Amino acid sequence: MTNLDTNRAFNREAQYAAKRRAVIRSASGAFRRRGYHNTSMVLIAQSLGLSKAALYYYVKSKEEILYECHIMVYDAMDAAVKSVRGQGDTGLGKLQLLYGAFAHLLTRDGLGLLADVDSLKGEFQTTVLKRRGSIERAVTRIVKQGMSDGSIKKADARVTVYFLMGALNWLNVWYEPGGRLSGEHIADAFVTQMSQGIAK
Amino acid sequence: MTNLDTNRAFNREAQYAAKRRAVIRSASGAFRRRGYHNTSMVLIAQSLGLSKAALYYYVKSKEEILYECHIMVYDAMDAAVKSVRGQGDTGLGKLQLLYGAFAHLLTRDGLGLLADVDSLKGEFQTTVLKRRGSIERAVTRIVKQGMSDGSIKKADARVTVYFLMGALNWLNVWYEPGGRLSGEHIADAFVTQMSQGIAK
DNA sequence: AGATTATTCGACCATAAAGTCAATCTATGG
DNA sequence: CCATAGATTGACTTTATGGTCGAATAATCT
Structure with missing residues (x-):
């Protein structure tokens, strides 16, 4: 050979x-x-x-495609989570970096969070839910850290995270690549809105 | 007779x-x-x-059911919009009332915003999109009013509204009636988060 | 060139689920 | 207690679409 x-x-x-x-x-x-x-x-x-x-x-199947679509996004998000490790002094600082990165993924990078988890069965669904949970937990951890170090106002961390993730998920519905609003613009606006919503 | x-x-x-x-x-x-x-x-x-x-x-058909589901929610939301007319002194005040009402609809009242607009065809889809647009415009109007009267920080109103509506829509995915978090609790948290995110 | 392996396709199968309909059961009015 | 209209059903048809398969084509190796 x-x-x-x-x-x-x-x-x-x-x-x-x-x-x-x-x-x-x-x-x-x-x-x-x-x-x-x-x-x-x-x-x-x-x-x-x-x-x-x-x-x-x-x-192998249409379901496998859907599965891979989910995994693709969660891989990218995991990478984003990893990349902010060490960066950012306070919890809020970390969260700003991470949230901005998420917004970029979902706009500039053409990835899309899908809500169709119910169309996955068995192992596929379990795995995807695990991955989503893992991301949510990572974000929650940062939020709680921020509440501890005083950069984020104390509140129910779970609700806070769901609120923020929801805004991201809705991007799928209204964001159009190449439209009036650039990914950068949106990411900035989202980070600002997020920060002010929870900063102490 | x-x-x-x-x-x-x-x-x-x-x-x-x-x-x-x-x-x-x-x-x-x-x-x-x-x-x-x-x-x-x-x-x-x-x-x-x-x-x-x-x-x-x-x-008449399954599609008709989906259509009616959408209409039910948008009717309730229109009613909420109407009910805050006159109430609330500033734009922000109005928005707080409205956003809280929306959150209540989607939790306490068991209604659910559906994202499945793509499964509707022709007239059905057109109408539903019109209704959604109408709600979004109403909210946008209030946000802009707030930006004029100084109660809301100036920013891209469209992005702001999408951000806020997204958080609401995501309720479908995670909110479970009768769960740990009551509708009241969630509505409060959402209103707080929303207010701080955009208040001047 | 000829053999072998990778890639693609047309034509088919399987099936889930929407939708229909004539027949039945049930309530109401006279 | 019969007649009529309202309500419900089991059994059927239709259709869209996911998935399979053997054959054909293209690329690669010796």
């Missing part, structure tokens, strides 16, 4: 992985715009110039 | 209307919990102790 061989083989795998990702990304957009159940496999296929059958070469 | 007749006839109609409402209400809850597409007509029927066929005596 020559070096070229492994390069080729690698290329193959990379090609496959790239196309698989393309399927997920394309579906993700369609799901966000039209909803999971209003998006047929044929439509996803067409938007990629493929036949429906070809899709199943890259993916 | 005696007086009794008209009473009876009225009773019939009232009975019919009441049962129809029961169908909508029951479906509304199921839609909120499981999602529109994950809720079959058979399930709705069962939860009312009826057969699926009987449902179609009260309702």
Whole structure:
């Protein structure tokens, strides 16, 4: 096996992985715009110039696509959580960085939080709920930290977090990529609004 | 035709209307919990102790049920908007009343904002979007009023409103009637958070 | 070039769930 | 107690769509 061989083989795998990702990304957009159940496999296929059958070469089921869409977002969010570790002096400072990062993910980066968790079954649903819970807990932890260090006003942390996450989730419905409002603009506005809402 | 007749006839109609409402209400809850597409007509029927066929005596289609669910919420919200007319001295004061009323609707009163607008077609969808737009415009108007009278900090009113409406919409996902958090509690927290987020 | 493997497709199958309908049961009025 | 209108049903049809499969095509290796 020559070096070229492994390069080729690698290329193959990379090609496959790239196309698989393309399927997920394309579906993700369609799901966000039209909803999971209003998006047929044929439509996803067409938007990629493929036949429906070809899709199943890259993916085991429609549900798996939805699952991967969720995972994609939560991976990005986990990365954001990790990236603010150490940064930001107070809890509020940390939260500002994190919340801004979230807003960027969901606008500039074209990712979309999906609400369709109920369409996932069994293991898929369990995992996704776990991931969502994990994110929420991370945010809650920061909020509580802020309440301890005096940067955030004391209140029910759970409600606070749900309030903030809700605003983010609603982006799916109204944010249009390339529209009047840029991701930066929105992220700024959200961070400001969030900060003032909870700062002490 | 005696007086009794008209009473009876009225009773019939009232009975019919009441049962129809029961169908909508029951479906509304199921839609909120499981999602529109994950809720079959058979399930709705069962939860009312009826057969699926009987449902179609009260309702023309599943889509019509979804439509009515939306309308129910928007009617309630319109009423809330009307009820704060005249009340509240500043824009912020008005908004506090309204936002609290909204939060109450969506918790205590068991109504649920649905995001499934994409599952509605044609006239149905148009109307629902119109109603949603109308509510958003009403809220925007109040926010702008607040920005004029100095009670609300100047910012992009549209983004502000979306932010606030998003937090409300997310209630569907996490609020559980009869759970640890009462509707009152949540409404209070939301109003506080909202106020501080935008007050000058 | 020929063999082998990766990719794609047309045509089909399976099924869940919406929607229909003639027949039945139930209440109301005379 | 019969007649009529209201209410409900079981059994059926229809349809949309997710998913499968063997064959065909394209790419890669020796």
